[in-house]
Amino acid sequence: MANFKGHALPGSFFLLFGLWWSVKYPLRHCWKHRQQRNRQKLPAFFSRVDLIEGVLKIFFAFVGIMAEQFVPDGPHARLYNDGWVKLMNWQHSTMYLFFGISGIADVLSVSSLPVPPRLDRFGLSLALFVEGFLFYHHLHGRSMLDSHVHTLLLVPVFGGAACTVLEVFVKENTLLEIIRSSLAILQGSWFYEIGFVLFPLSGPHWDPDLHDNVMFLTMCFCWHYAVALLVVSLNYCVVWWTLNRFSGKPIGDMEIGLRKTTDCTSQKALLQDSEEE
Amino acid sequence: MANFKGHALPGSFFLLFGLWWSVKYPLRHCWKHRQQRNRQKLPAFFSRVDLIEGVLKIFFAFVGIMAEQFVPDGPHARLYNDGWVKLMNWQHSTMYLFFGISGIADVLSVSSLPVPPRLDRFGLSLALFVEGFLFYHHLHGRSMLDSHVHTLLLVPVFGGAACTVLEVFVKENTLLEIIRSSLAILQGSWFYEIGFVLFPLSGPHWDPDLHDNVMFLTMCFCWHYAVALLVVSLNYCVVWWTLNRFSGKPIGDMEIGLRKTTDCTSQKALLQDSEEE
Amino acid sequence: MANFKGHALPGSFFLLFGLWWSVKYPLRHCWKHRQQRNRQKLPAFFSRVDLIEGVLKIFFAFVGIMAEQFVPDGPHARLYNDGWVKLMNWQHSTMYLFFGISGIADVLSVSSLPVPPRLDRFGLSLALFVEGFLFYHHLHGRSMLDSHVHTLLLVPVFGGAACTVLEVFVKENTLLEIIRSSLAILQGSWFYEIGFVLFPLSGPHWDPDLHDNVMFLTMCFCWHYAVALLVVSLNYCVVWWTLNRFSGKPIGDMEIGLRKTTDCTSQKALLQDSEEE
C-alpha cells in the first residue's frame, strides 16, 4: 500500500484511538478523583467501554489483514510462488495481527477470567514494539527523505511501547496514560504527513535528497507533537468541565448529609491520594 | 557444531524450559490466587520442583560442555596449540558454563542457606546476558542471511535477560514470568528455524544475499512469537482448568465453615491482592 | 545565531536556572527536614516561587522565539519562499516553544486545577528531550570539532531529560533534583565553552581537525561538571547554614514546650523519614 491511502488508513486508526484515549483516561481520572471519599469501584460503564475498545481493535485488525491480502495487487494469501510474494503486504498483515492480539488481550483483561493483571498493557506494548521492529527492518535501501520520515515514525512507536510497558509496573498513573494518548495522536498525524510528503496529492514532489527537507521535517515532527499535546489538553479540559457541569450537582447533594461526619476522613483521604499519585 | 544438530540441541533445551515454565508459573500463580485467604506459604512441592529444575540445568550444562569438548572434531580440552584450537566450541562451552552457574544459583536459592534473595533470577539473567554477549561478538564476517538470523536471536536472548533482571526488583509479577516463558520458547523455536534455514535437511539452499529472504525471516520471527504466545496462553488455560476441576471441590468444602465469618475480610484481601499485583 | 552571543544567550538561561534550582531544592529539602515533626505542608512561599519560575520560563521562551525570528538576518516568520527560509532559526524557535510549554505546565501544576500530578516534570523533560532531538539532527556535515562539542552538549541535555523523567516516578528525591541542577549548570557553562571554542573572542582559532583538541575538550567537559558539582555543593552548604542561623532559634523556642511529650513520636518520625528517603 505504498500510496497516500495506505498511510491515511493506519493514520486514521491511530488518530481515532489517540483521541478516544485522550477522552477516556481523563474521564476515568476525574471520576476517581470525585469518588475518592467512598473509594467505590469504577462503574461497569468503564469496563464495558474497554470491552468495546478491544472488540473494535480485533475488528480493525481483521479488516486491515483482509485489505492487505485481498486488494487487487495483494498476495491473496499466497506466500511463496517462485520467490516471496508481496512481502510488504505480508509485513503489514503481521503488524495488524499483533494489534489483533492486543485486542484479544484487552477483551481477556476485562473478562472475569483470572488472567495476569495488566495483560492489556503488555498486549498493546507488544503490538507497538512489533510495529516498530518491522518498520525498522523496512527502511533498507530507501531514499534519504523516505528513510528519515519513517525513522521519525519510530519515535512515537517505540515511545508508545516504552510508555505502555511502564504502565505495566506503574499503576494508575494518569500522566503516563495521557502521554500514551498524545503519542498515538502524533503517530496518526505523522502517518498522514508521510502520505502528504511521499505521495503529494497535488503540487510538485519533494526532492528526496535535499538536506533542508530533512531538517524541516525533523522540526515539523516537533510541531505535530505540540499540536497533539494541545489537543490532549483541550480534551482534558472539556472532560473535566463537562463532568463538573452535568454530574456535579447531584453528587454534591448526596454528600451534604455525610459531609459533617466524614470531613476529616475525606480530607485525609484526599491528601493521601494526592501523595500516592 | 555448525550443522543442524548443533542448533537443534540448544533449541530443544530452550523449548523444554520455556514449555515447563509456561506450566510452572501459571500453576504457582493459580495456587496463590486460590490460597490467598489464609495466605499460607507455597507447599514444599514448589521448592522441590525448583530444586529439580536447578539440578537439571547443571546436568544439561555439564552434558553440553562435554559434548562441545569431546565431539570427534572438538578441541578435547586443548586451548592453545600453535594457535587457538576450535574457539567456536570453547565459546559454546563458556555459554553452557554460565547456564551451569545459573543452575547452581537456583539450587542455592532453594536451599536453606542465607543467600541474597532473588539470586536465581540474577543467575539466569547473567547466563542469558553472557549468551547474547558472545553471540554478538560471534557474528563478525558472516553472510547477510547468517548474520541476520543470529541478530534476530539476540532479541529473545537480551529480552529474556532484561525480563529476568526486572524480576529481581519486581517480585511475584506473573506477567513477567509468562513473558520470560514465551521468550524462552521463541528462542528455542528460532534455534530450530536457524538450523532449517542455514542447513536445510532437504530442498535447495537459501540464497544468503537475497534481501527478500531477510525480509521474510524478520516477519517469520514475529510469527514464531505469535505462536509462542498462543502456546503459553493454552498452557495457562489448561493449568487453570485442571486446577479448578481436580482440586476445586475439596478446598471449597473446607472453606464453607469459615465463609460466613471471613467473608468481608477475604473480599478485602482479594481486592488488596489484585491491587498489589 | 552561529556566533558567540547565540551561544551565550541560552547558556546564560541554563546557568541562571541551574543556579536557582541549586538554591531552591536544598531550601525546600531543609525546610522539610526541619518541619518533619508536625509534617505540615510547605508554606505558600514555595508554590509562589514555582509560579514565578513558570512565568519566567514562558517569558524567556517568548523572548527567545521573537529574537530568533526578528533578528536582522532572521526569517521574520516566513517559512517557505522558494525554499525553506533560515531553518536554523526556526529550529531554535521550536526549542524555545517547548520550553514555553514547559513553563505553562509549571504554571498549571502550581494552580488549583486538577492537572495530573508531576506534569511540570514531564513538561521540562519533554523540552529537554526535544532540544536534544533537534540538536542530534543538527550535527550533520560539520567539522569534527564542531560536531564533537555539540555531541558533548547532548550529555547534559539527555541526562537532564532522563533525570527529570525519573522525578516523575521517584518523588521527593533531593538527590535527583540536585543532579538536575548540576546538569543545568553544566549545560549552561558548556554553551559558553562552545562559544569560546568555535567563535573565539580573541586569539587564534582552534584547529577543527586536530584530534588533540577533541581529547582536551572531552576532558574539559568533565572539569566543567566537577566545577558544577562544586557550585551546587557550596549553594547547598550556604542554604543550610543560613537557614540554621536565621530561623534556627525561633523554631527551637516554639518546640520546647512540646518536646517532652512528642519526643518518642518525633524520633520515630525522624527515623521513618530517613528510611523513606
Place this chain on the structure above:
Amino acid sequence: MANFKGHALPGSFFLLFGLWWSVKYPLRHCWKHRQQRNRQKLPAFFSRVDLIEGVLKIFFAFVGIMAEQFVPDGPHARLYNDGWVKLMNWQHSTMYLFFGISGIADVLSVSSLPVPPRLDRFGLSLALFVEGFLFYHHLHGRSMLDSHVHTLLLVPVFGGAACTVLEVFVKENTLLEIIRSSLAILQGSWFYEIGFVLFPLSGPHWDPDLHDNVMFLTMCFCWHYAVALLVVSLNYCVVWWTLNRFSGKPIGDMEIGLRKTTDCTSQKALLQDSEEE
C-alpha cells in the same frame, strides 16, 4: 602510563576495593539478618569503616593524580605549551579526580551533616561513568586488539555505574551490592589482563590484527567474570561461617530470656523482612 605498571596500578586498586566490598556487604547483610528481631541500628563500627574507605579513596586518588602528573615523562602540571601536553596523563588525572570526589561523597555521607541520602552511591556511579566516558573517547585510532580489550573494559565500568545508580533507588539490596563487588573485581583483573596482553612481560607479542585473538579475549573476559563470581561467593561463605562461629553463641544466650514472649513477633518480623527483601 602505556606500560604494564600503568595497568597494574589501577587494576590493583579495583581488585582491592572489589575484594573489600565482597567482605563488607555480606558482613553487613549477615549482621542485619541476625539482628532483625530487635531491629537496632548498625553498630558504629560500620560507619567508621565507611569513613576509612572514603578517606582511602581520597588518598589513592591524590596519589594517582600526583603519579600521573609528576612521573619523569609526565606533564608536570603544565597543560598547554605550543600544543596540549601529555593529554593521556591529564585524562587519567581527571579519572582519579572523580574517584576523589566519590571519596569526599563517602565521607560526607557518613558524617552527621544533612547531605541528601545515598550521596555516596551517586558519587561512585559518577566516578565510574566519567571513567567509562573518557575511556570511550580514548579508543580512537588504535589497533583492533587494543581497541577490543579496552571496549570490553567498558562492560564492568558502565555495568558498575548502572548498578550503583540502581542502588540510589533500590535500598538495602544485598544482591546489587554483591554484583557491584564482582564487577569491581572483574575490572581489576581485566586491567591486569590488558597489561599482560598489550605489554607481555615475557614471550612473544600478541598479533594485534588476528581475529582469533579477539575471539579468545571475548571468551576470556567471561571466564574472568566466572572467577570473580567464585571469589565473591567464597568470601560470602567465609563471612557467614565466621560470624556464625564466633558471635553465634553469645547472641543466642542473650535472647533465650526474651524468646518465649517475642516468638510470634519475631517470626512475623522475619517473614516481613524476607518479603521486603
